Amino acid sequence: MSNYAMKTILSGDLIEVRTRAVEALKAQGFGILSEIDVQKTLKEKLGLEYEPYLILGACNPNLARQALDTDRDIGLLLPCNVVLRQLEGEVEVSILDPEAMFSLTEEATRRQLEPLAQEARVRLSRALQTLEEAP
Template sequence: MFTGRYGFGVDLDRPFDEVLPKVQEALKEQGFGVLTTIDVKETLKQKLGHDMERYVILGACNPPLAHRALETEREVGLLLPCNVVVREVDGKTRVEIADPKAMLGIVGNPALDELANEARARLERALRALEAA
């Protein structure tokens, strides 16, 4: 698992078409449903005629965590859902997740810290499950 400035993820030596549904399964096992799927490659091809590697953004939501966050601070909806990127990189498939601690950290409300830690722990477990599969 790797960590970046505002996200974390894994590189998998498996094809994109195999990994994408497994990401959704791993998220589901941790209580996250996929609310949105944005096919960035297809969108840029249609709108701009631009070709790029396969790149999908999943909007993942854990309803109990989202509810708790919204009850704490209504404006936090601007930072929901959790974004998960699945993309091709050098013949591998990379799965990257926006770090809930980084995202909710910009709010500056300590009441959201525990929730962000819980969300991150669940998302890290999903990535570990992908690595082990």
């Protein structure tokens, strides 16, 4: 497992888990700004077969504003990416760890963003926990 991802594996299909993930993120103040269907894109652009794979761009507007107020370049690291990948009868849900993401910034900026990164991590972890606890 990577040191920059928070993950869980859930029973079900990608579409059903996507709906649940969006609701769990919403309960933590995150909306979905973008969605990339990697399977469809690779098929259309390169003719490749790929498992169902979605990248959701999740954003908590208040946390994003605070990060941007600290460092306008932080927009290069936003939004928080959530990946849904279909496995056999299961879906892997991965979320980029905000603490790992912000570790790319300069030390002074990282210190300023640390509480914000921790809050985002807690909220995203709660979303994953909600998904794990759902029947």
